[in-house]
Amino acid sequence: MSGDKHIFAIMEHIQGAIKPGSFEVLTASRLLADQMGGQVFAVYLGPESESEIDCESLIQYGADRVLILRHSALASYTVSAYLEALLPVIESRHPEVVLLSASIHGKELAAALSARLKTGLGSDCISLDFNSAEGLTIRRPVNSGKAISTLVYDSTRPQIATLRANVFRGAGPDASRSGQVECIEVQISENSLSLKVKEVVQETGRNLDISEARIVVSGGLGMQNAGNFKLLQDLADVLGAAVGASRPVVDDGWRDYSNQVGQTGRTVSPDLYIACGISGAVQHLAGMSFSNCIVAINKDPNAPIFSVADYGIVGDALEVLPLLTSEFREVLNA
Numbered sequence: 001m002s003g004d005k006h007i008f009a010i011m012e013h014i015q016g017a018i019k020p021g022s023f024e025v026l027t028a029s030r031l032l033a034d035q036m037g038g039q040v041f042a043v044y045l046g047p048e049s050e051s052e053i054d055c056e057s058l059i060q061y062g063a064d065r066v067l068i069l070r071h072s073a074l075a076s077y078t079v080s081a082y083l084e085a086l087l088p089v090i091e092s093r094h095p096e097v098v099l100l101s102a103s104i105h106g107k108e109l110a111a112a113l114s115a116r117l118k119t120g121l122g123s124d125c126i127s128l129d130f131n132s133a134e135g136l137t138i139r140r141p142v143n144s145g146k147a148i149s150t151l152v153y154d155s156t157r158p159q160i161a162t163l164r165a166n167v168f169r170g171a172g173p174d175a176s177r178s179g180q181v182e183c184i185e186v187q188i189s190e191n192s193l194s195l196k197v198k199e200v201v202q203e204t205g206r207n208l209d210i211s212e213a214r215i216v217v218s219g220g221l222g223m224q225n226a227g228n229f230k231l232l233q234d235l236a237d238v239l240g241a242a243v244g245a246s247r248p249v250v251d252d253g254w255r256d257y258s259n260q261v262g263q264t265g266r267t268v269s270p271d272l273y274i275a276c277g278i279s280g281a282v283q284h285l286a287g288m289s290f291s292n293c294i295v296a297i298n299k300d301p302n303a304p305i306f307s308v309a310d311y312g313i314v315g316d317a318l319e320v321l322p323l324l325t326s327e328f329r330e331v332l333n334a
């Protein structure tokens with residue numbers, strides 16, 4: 001059976017720079033391919049040629065083949081161009097499984113692929129397994145993270161899944177791995193593009209994407225005002241972290257919506273989540289309770305956030321944060 005059940009791992013990139021979540025997709029694909037006895041294809045869509053793509057890293061992270069689907073219309077992600085490029089390749093090569101990041105683009109593309117291919121989609125997976133009787137089995141949080149559901153697919157193929165960030169890290173690159181690179185000049189007709197990207201404006205400032213960051217420092221209404229978020233940013237800068245926020249903070253315009261963690265915001269699962277002046281409402285927990293380590297700073301010892309925290313500091317965040325920042329700065333500089 002070896003080589004029969006291929007996995008397409010769809011890469012996300014910004015002008016050729018592969019996003020960290022895509023390396024996790026490759027890591028997960030490799031583990032799955034080893035169980036299934038198949039090959040991993042890192043599928044890269046863009047105008048770049050082989051020499052402009054870090055194919056070596058893709059192979060080291062688990063790809064047996066790098067499949068470049070090349071067209072100028074793929075310079076920026078749009079669902080219509082990506083579909084037009086991907087569908088014929090999926091239909092001709094019959095991958096058993098297609099894996100994508102559970103990012104904004106990944107979720108959109110997965111849903112569109114699943115609708116067009118009339119096949120099953122598992123979203124926001126935290127584990128994947130394969131057995132010959134049932135095929136792919138996935139597990140994903142449901143009910144705002146209060147339960148985990150296990151799903152199997154019907155007989156349609158490919159089985160499509162999006163993977164939650166920071167869950168499938170694996171051992172990292174393996175320099176001894178080798179693989180092949182193949183480039184296909186795909187056809188995309190101008191008429192089929194329902195959307196065209198006119199301009200991409202890079203966000204200014206030091207903001208990391210909260211769903212990909214390994215450390216998130218988040219603030220709630222307990223931070224008192226927008227200006228006090230500087231204390232969170234200072235700590236985040238020292239730790240190389242992203243700054244998150246609760247919903248009322250975003251509603252009040254203290255932070256951008258892209259910072260919102262929770263049921264109606266982003267889902268994060270970093271190594272470390274530091275919640276400052278956040279009460280721990282169930283809708284907030286829905287977006288962060290899968291973090292590996294949770295530290296809560298709150299004035300109220302009975303705040304619900306302490307029930308999910310690994311470490312709790314009962315105190316005024318406005319006083320505790322500068323102390324933490326200076327301690328971390330000293331320790332990390334040493």
Ligand SMILES: Cc1cc2nc3c(=O)[nH]c(=O)nc-3n(C[C@H](O)[C@H](O)[C@H](O)COP(=O)(O)OP(=O)(O)OC[C@H]3O[C@@H](n4cnc5c(N)ncnc54)[C@H](O)[C@@H]3O)c2cc1C
Nearest residue numbers: 220221222246247262263264265277278279283284299317
């Ligand atoms: C349908 C729906 C969807 C929602 N989606 C989301 C969502 O995605 N994300 C989200 O966050 N919320 C969401 N909410 C809102 C949620 O229910 C809570 O209202 C919200 O999370 C509370 O935010 P908070 O913890 O910042 O504020 P509060 O609940 O007001 O808590 C502030 C906390 O700060 C503490 N505090 C005060 N001063 C200090 C200080 N100086 N130092 C330390 N601690 C201090 C207080 O003790 C308190 O615990 C949603 C609600 C609904 C109904």
